[in-house]
Amino acid sequence: MHFIKERGYRPLRGEAITPREVYAHRRDFLGRLAAGSAGAALAAWAARDAFAQTAGPGRLRPLPAGKSAVSGALTMEKLTSYQDVSSYNNFYEFGTDKADPARHAGTLKTQPWSVVVEGEVKKPGSWDIDALLKLAPMEERIYRMRCVEGWSMVIPWVGYSLAELVKRVEPTGNAKFLQFVTLADKTQMQGLRSSVLDWPYVEGLRLDEARHPLAMLVFGLYGEVLPNQNGAPVRLVVPWKYGFKSAKSIVRIRFVDKQPKTSWESAAASEYGFYSNVNPKVDHPRWSQATERRIGDDGLLSKKRPTLMFNGYEAQVGQLYAGMDLGKFY
Amino acid sequence: MNALLLHRAAKPLLFVLASGPFLWLLYGAVTHGLGPNPAEALTRGTGDWVLRFLCLTLAVTPLRQWTGWTALARLRRMLGLFAFFYAVLHLLCYAWLDMGFEVSAIVRDIPKRPFVLVGSLAMLLMLPLAATSFNRALRALGAARWRRLHRLVYATALLGLLHFFWMRSAKNNFGEVAGYAAILAVLLGWRLWAAWRMRTAAGAARKPRERLTS
Numbered sequence: 001m002h003f004i005k006e007r008g009y010r011p012l013r014g015e016a017i018t019p020r021e022v023y024a025h026r027r028d029f030l031g032r033l034a035a036g037s038a039g040a041a042l043a044a045w046a047a048r049d050a051f052a053q054t055a056g057p058g059r060l061r062p063l064p065a066g067k068s069a070v071s072g073a074l075t076m077e078k079l080t081s082y083q084d085v086s087s088y089n090n091f092y093e094f095g096t097d098k099a100d101p102a103r104h105a106g107t108l109k110t111q112p113w114s115v116v117v118e119g120e121v122k123k124p125g126s127w128d129i130d131a132l133l134k135l136a137p138m139e140e141r142i143y144r145m146r147c148v149e150g151w152s153m154v155i156p157w158v159g160y161s162l163a164e165l166v167k168r169v170e171p172t173g174n175a176k177f178l179q180f181v182t183l184a185d186k187t188q189m190q191g192l193r194s195s196v197l198d199w200p201y202v203e204g205l206r207l208d209e210a211r212h213p214l215a216m217l218v219f220g221l222y223g224e225v226l227p228n229q230n231g232a233p234v235r236l237v238v239p240w241k242y243g244f245k246s247a248k249s250i251v252r253i254r255f256v257d258k259q260p261k262t263s264w265e266s267a268a269a270s271e272y273g274f275y276s277n278v279n280p281k282v283d284h285p286r287w288s289q290a291t292e293r294r295i296g297d298d299g300l301l302s303k304k305r306p307t308l309m310f311n312g313y314e315a316q317v318g319q320l321y322a323g324m325d326l327g328k329f330y
Numbered sequence: 331m332n333a334l335l336l337h338r339a340a341k342p343l344l345f346v347l348a349s350g351p352f353l354w355l356l357y358g359a360v361t362h363g364l365g366p367n368p369a370e371a372l373t374r375g376t377g378d379w380v381l382r383f384l385c386l387t388l389a390v391t392p393l394r395q396w397t398g399w400t401a402l403a404r405l406r407r408m409l410g411l412f413a414f415f416y417a418v419l420h421l422l423c424y425a426w427l428d429m430g431f432e433v434s435a436i437v438r439d440i441p442k443r444p445f446v447l448v449g450s451l452a453m454l455l456m457l458p459l460a461a462t463s464f465n466r467a468l469r470a471l472g473a474a475r476w477r478r479l480h481r482l483v484y485a486t487a488l489l490g491l492l493h494f495f496w497m498r499s500a501k502n503n504f505g506e507v508a509g510y511a512a513i514l515a516v517l518l519g520w521r522l523w524a525a526w527r528m529r530t531a532a533g534a535a536r537k538p539r540e541r542l543t544s
Contacts, residue, residue: 088366096501099365151367196502286442286500288435295366300359303430 053140054156056222057082063220065138065158070213072316073141080153084296086227090147091248092196093182093189094229100191101229107188108249110233119255120175123168129233133219136164140223141216146278146311148242150304152292157237158220163211171207171255178210179203179260180236181252197263203247204260204274205238206320214239214316218246240313242276273330277321278311282330335401344405348412351379352419369427376420377449381494381510383413384487388517395524407463410483414460417453424449445496452489455482484521487514 053065068074091101094108113129127135138158146152166178184200186192192199209215216237219226226232231248238245244264254260264272271285280290291304298305310317321329334340355375358364364371390406393399424446429435440446459480462468468476491514495507 084366096503098367194502283442288438288442293367293369300368300372300427 053158053223054079054142056224058224060224060227062223063138063158063225065140065220065223068139068141070139070141070161072214072313073139073143075142075144075154075312077142077144077154078297079142079156080294080296082222085153085155085221086229088295089229090149090243091191091229091231092194093184093191093199093201093249095191096194096196102227104190105228107190108183108228108232109188110228110249113233113251115234115250116252117165117169117255118252119179120172120257121255122170122172125169127165132165132217132234135168136160138219143214143216143237143239144311145237145239145243145246146292146307148244148272148276148284148289150287150289150292151295152307153295156222157216157218158223159216159218159237161213162215162217162236163213165217165253166207166210169255174257175255176207177256177259178205178207179252179254179256180205180247180250181254182247183249183251197267200251201247201263202260203236203245203262205236205245206259207255208320209238209317212317212320214313240277240310240317242278244272245276275321275326275329277326277330278307279309279326279330280307281309282327331397331399332401335399335404340401341405341408344408348383348408351375352416369423372427373420373423376416376423377494379416380413380420381490383409383416384483384490385510385513385517387413387483388487388514392517392520411460411463414456417456421450421453445493448489448496449493452486452493455486455489459483459486484518487518 053067056062087102088098089101090098091105094101094104111129115127115129115132116125117127118124137160139160140156140158142154142156144152145155180203182201182203183189184192205215216239218231218235218237219233221227221230226235231246231250234250235248236246236250245262259274262272262274264276265274278289283289289307292307293304308314355364355372359368359372362368364375387406387409390402390409394402425431425436429439459482462471462476462479471479491507491510494510495504498504498507
């Protein structure tokens, strides 16, 4: 070791090495600082709320939002990348392969758009998308999304509680359920040529589920309006249920007195129930629901992670199902 | 064409070409180039190549007969072994990436997904074929017995097709399945037809029954 000394080598003291977490944090902080200053330069005194919002890739129109105060609305888990969120989708109206929607949804026309609200409400009518966008303050909420196929994501949605709309249209005493009807236009959606499902795609919620603050009417993600493949211009997001319950590109909301049939129930009633709450103890007849693969986060060789009851929202939504046999009402 | 097929570079070239999909998937896995769900991409990618190599292997004899490119026969073993190689990778992807080598998870999974069982059976039937693929095994078994044993590949191809059909039935998505079914129908149908013709010809000539080369 003689020659090392000659070169003036002094062994590094352990405490002089910056721990990884510290420098990673420092870099993260500097990065945020840079992003923040750029944002400020662009949008002068951008609302302080905008700083709290997840930065988007700058591809689509920005959709500023404030922080949500709803309990359970902000998971601290690592976000799934915008790239993955917008390129790995189930949206059969554009094809059954996960890459199809990103490839083919460019033909979807999201402007003009309106949503008809009808049925058991005191104030039925047609809502223009611009009116819906202004109906309540936009909030960013970071939800887990668990697909019935066994994979999951963490997505920063932009929108507000569905309850805001429900409140304004004033359901009558007969209203027990909501039915969501989505767009089915052959000229815009090439997947409609296949008969995988009966079009249009329909979904449903119980009125009390629709009124739960976590059930969300979504217009954007990652601080920007929804990419077409994610259900633009307006979709539902119900984080404690399997992803297919969160209907995309909604054109009609019907308040009804009887439990409506959903598309997946019509296709395979023994496999997909009306409730479809995320439940690791109730398997799909053809695969286990006990675990899930987190897209983009779990390494190729890492084990799948355990799926949580109600997708981790049990504290918030468990009481909606008190006393119900969840094996029977799957 | 025969001269080309007999060229000493033909086999090494085929080896390189047939390794291509494997290297491509490996490269994708290492460089995160397989999209949002690499485990799924690897499992499906290797599965697709099993079917493709099975079709190629089964196409050798009919092609040889139709075109007179008799030297194609030299390449058949390598094609078959590549089908086996991709089948091993496919099974490994399932057991490792999907099930984490957890026996209890696999035991629970199989009754739920019977197509896994069908795929495993197809894979199992390939084992004796791969194990007797070298010349000495052929000599030890005798050509007739070896040939009879290697007819198991027909069962493997049909089970593989059923496995793929069953998997895709979850989404009523049968386009690709129909493609493979059509190819296999031609390749296996031709064999049936040739065997039947051989038999009737042999019967008419009152010759002892001949066996058709597979």
